[in-house]
Every structure is written in structure tokens, then in C-alpha cells.
Amino acid sequence: MSLRQWFERNGDRRYIMFGGKGGLGKTTFSAATAYWLARQGHRVLVFSVDPQASLSDIFERDIFGKGAVKIVDNLWAQEIDADSNIKAYQQEVRKKIVDMYGFEHIPEEIEQYIQAASAEPAMEESAIFDAVVDIVVKGDYDYYIYDLVPLGHALYYLSMAKVYDEWINRITQLREQMREHEEMVARIKRQKVTEEDQILHELQYIKGRINQSSSILTDKERTAFFFVVVPEQMIILDTEKATELFSRFDVPIAGYVVNRVLPEELARQRVPPYLQNRLAVQSHYLEQIKHTFGDRLVGSVPELERDVTGLPMIEKLAAIMYGDGRG
Ligand SMILES: Nc1ncnc2c1ncn2[C@@H]1O[C@H](COP(=O)(O)OP(=O)(O)O)[C@@H](O)[C@H]1O
Ligand SMILES: [Mg+2]
Known part of the structure; x- marks a missing residue:
């Protein structure tokens, strides 16, 4: 299946994420995908919580901390400024x-x-968290493309939600046990019950906020998570490990996209030994990727002649990833 077919067949999936190690092409794919979806007539927000403001770089606009900035028709981009959220806190x-x-x-x-x-650090996390929840809860867009920071971060949200879950379950249990014994316990205990209730209330609020964000990450009906890989040994291994971890947290992995593939036709030309060797190594790892990720491989993107910044390059990449929109 191609990426384009995937989007055509999975119209309900409206939260799209590209994940993987730093520098593989997450921001690049997020921008190109957002651009293509906007071209298809959907209202799209591509947003980032990365303080290393990279959407600003790719769109060549200073959008950091400025809310949702319109890029072209149907396409908005937003970079959350966690620091100023902390100041507001x-x-x-x-x-x-x-x-x-x-x-x-x-x-x-x-x-x-x-x-x-x-x-x-927890303060920054929580400020980012709140901002993401606010954006998504408002529901102003058809598609949300979540330009993720490297892997660990997404997992942090998930694990936090699980921790809170357990915490709250325990408190709820305690509270219920207390209720059962209420008739037997003295007034002093009652005081305790009220306190527990307040804590519970507070925790439930926090949990609610966190769950809104992390439940999006694990919502199989509405979310799709794509891994970006490149044909290199370490990255393939890392991606396998991450797949295992993400599966354990129920992240709906939709597919894998290979990036930075040197054009194969080079192999049929007279090229210097250095390049010949690179091509041979690449084809070995491409085989390995096919073998490892199989039919979950939904795309392969060539190494372009330059880095992807500015709308013309984004448009070019979108056409490579999704076809030119005419057929
Ligand atoms: N297929 C490609 N061809 C050429 N340059 C690319 C390609 N994919 C990504 N890049 C460049 O690689 C760099 C890292 O990409 P980026 O999307 O910022 O990675 P990430 O968000 O995963 O850290 C950027 O400068 C980007 O323009
Ligand atoms: Mg990035």
C-alpha cells in the first residue's frame, strides 16, 4: 500500500504523527503531508512542541509562539512556546x-x-501538555499533524498517563474501602474521607488533561503513527526496538516510510567506487527493511538534491510522497 492509498482508505484517522530518531525527516514528512492534505481540501494544522523551532525553518517563516499561522489555503502551522506558557503559569x-x-x-x-x-523539567512538560490538549480539544481542524520530538517524548506522555491511572485507581479503592467502613469509623476518619476526596478530585482533573492528550496517541480509530526510517543498520535496529515499546503502549502504528534513499538508477550508471559502495550497502539495508517491516512499509522517499525548506521544496516532496494529485 502507498501512503496515498493509506490516507484514502483511512479517512477517519485525523491525528497523524511521524516518529523516529532525530534528523530522519519527521518534520519534513509532517510538513509535506500537511501540505498535501491541505491541497486535497482538508483544513490542516501541523504543530510542534519542539523548542528547536523546526517548522519555522521548513516553512521559512517565524511562527514560534505566534499561535496558528496560516501558510497557504487550508494549511496552518503552529509552534508552541513552552517558556511563555510557563510564565503564564x-x-x-x-x-x-x-x-x-x-x-x-x-x-x-x-x-x-x-x-x-x-x-x-516536569513544569515544561506540563506546559507543553496543556497547550497540546487545548489545541486538540478545540477541534478547529480536520487533520492534526503532530510534529513529534524524538521517540522518548511521545512515550513519556503515555507512561505518565499509565502512572496516573494506577495512582487514581488506588485512591479510588482506598476511598471505597473507607466508605464501606464508614459506619464503623469515628468522625475523625470522616475528616480523612473529605481530604481524600479533594486529592482525588485534583488528580482526576490532572489525569483527565493527560488522558486527553495520551488517549489521542493510542486511539486506534483516529490516530496513525508512522515511523520514519533510513537504510542504516543502527536506525533499523532502533526502529525495531521502538516498535516493540510502542506496541506495548498500544500506539497504533500505521506504517513505515523509508527516507533518504539514493536513486537506484545510479547503480546502472558509471559512478565512482565510493558511490557504488554506498549503493550496495543501501540495497542490503533496503532488503532488510522490507524483510523486517514487510507490508507495513508504505513509502520510500529519495534523497533530494538539497534540504527541504521553503514551499517549492515542500510541494516537490509532497508530489513524490503522494503523487501530483491528478491521478
Ligand atoms: N529526502 C530528503 N532529501 C534531502 N534532505 C532531506 C530529506 N529528508 C530530510 N531532509 C533534511 O534532513 C534534515 C533533517 O530533517 P528533519 O525533518 O528536520 O528531521 P527530524 O524532524 O526527524 O529531526 C533537514 O535539513 C531536512 O531538510
Ligand atoms: Mg523535527
Whole structure:
């Protein structure tokens, strides 16, 4: 099956992700796919949470932290600025403290604490998380192309959701046990019950937010995850490992796309030994890729004459990946 056939047959899958190690072509494929889908008449948002602002590079527009920026008809791109989201959080926390305790301004020690807390990696994750949920929940688009940062990140969301799940299940259990014994326990226990309820409420809220985002990653009806691979030993091995891991987290893997394939016709021409050798090595790994991923291989993209930046190159790549739209 080709990528194009895949999209034609899977019209319900509206959250599209390309995953894989850094530098393989995730952002490039995300942009080309978004461009092609927009050309087909769908409203498309391609968005990124990567602080290494790469959609700005590929579209040659400064879109970082500017919300959804229109690129061409039907196509919007967005780069989430986690830092400014964290600043907004800090502001919110300050306001709550001032309101709660009736301070004129934030005491120095508390300010220091707020600053320190914001430097925590978890804070950035959570700011990104919130932004993604907000974007997706609004539902303004037909397609969401999620330009992922390297593998681990996506998994982090999933594992976090699982951890919260377990946590909340335990608390719910405790709470139910307490209910059962309620008639036997003294008032002091009741106090405890109320506290548990508050914690539960808070946790459920957080869990709800996280689940919205991670459930998208695992929604078999609406999400498709494509792995980008290149014909190299290490990458093939890594992709196999990642496949196993992702399957364990129920990520709906839709297929594999090979990138940076040197044109095969070179092999039939007189080329220097260096290139001959590269081609031989490549054809070995292409065989291995076919053998390993089989019918889940949905595309093969050649190494182009230059890097893919700017609309003409994106259009060119989209035509290679999806056909020129005429047939
Ligand atoms: N098929 C290709 N031909 C030529 N350059 C490519 C191709 N695919 C990707 N590139 C270039 O490789 C670099 C890395 O691609 P990118 O999409 O940013 O990777 P990732 O998002 O996975 O880190 C970019 O400069 C991009 O233009
Ligand atoms: Mg990228």
C-alpha cells in the first residue's frame, strides 16, 4: 500500500504523527503531508512542541509562539512556546497566592520557590501538555499533524498517563474501602474521607488533561503513527526496538516510510567506487527493511538534491510522497 492509498482508505484517522530518531525527516514528512492534505481540501494544522523551532525553518517563516499561522489555503502551522506558557503559569500561581493570603505582593521566599519550581523539567512538560490538549480539544481542524520530538517524548506522555491511572485507581479503592467502613469509623476518619476526596478530585482533573492528550496517541480509530526510517543498520535496529515499546503502549502504528534513499538508477550508471559502495550497502539495508517491516512499509522517499525548506521544496516532496494529485 502507498501512503496515498493509506490516507484514502483511512479517512477517519485525523491525528497523524511521524516518529523516529532525530534528523530522519519527521518534520519534513509532517510538513509535506500537511501540505498535501491541505491541497486535497482538508483544513490542516501541523504543530510542534519542539523548542528547536523546526517548522519555522521548513516553512521559512517565524511562527514560534505566534499561535496558528496560516501558510497557504487550508494549511496552518503552529509552534508552541513552552517558556511563555510557563510564565503564564507562574503568574497564575502568584495571583492565587496573593488572593488566598491577602498579600500585597509575593514574599521573597515564595517568589524564589516559584522560580525554582518553574525550572523543573516536569513544569515544561506540563506546559507543553496543556497547550497540546487545548489545541486538540478545540477541534478547529480536520487533520492534526503532530510534529513529534524524538521517540522518548511521545512515550513519556503515555507512561505518565499509565502512572496516573494506577495512582487514581488506588485512591479510588482506598476511598471505597473507607466508605464501606464508614459506619464503623469515628468522625475523625470522616475528616480523612473529605481530604481524600479533594486529592482525588485534583488528580482526576490532572489525569483527565493527560488522558486527553495520551488517549489521542493510542486511539486506534483516529490516530496513525508512522515511523520514519533510513537504510542504516543502527536506525533499523532502533526502529525495531521502538516498535516493540510502542506496541506495548498500544500506539497504533500505521506504517513505515523509508527516507533518504539514493536513486537506484545510479547503480546502472558509471559512478565512482565510493558511490557504488554506498549503493550496495543501501540495497542490503533496503532488503532488510522490507524483510523486517514487510507490508507495513508504505513509502520510500529519495534523497533530494538539497534540504527541504521553503514551499517549492515542500510541494516537490509532497508530489513524490503522494503523487501530483491528478491521478
Ligand atoms: N529526502 C530528503 N532529501 C534531502 N534532505 C532531506 C530529506 N529528508 C530530510 N531532509 C533534511 O534532513 C534534515 C533533517 O530533517 P528533519 O525533518 O528536520 O528531521 P527530524 O524532524 O526527524 O529531526 C533537514 O535539513 C531536512 O531538510
Ligand atoms: Mg523535527
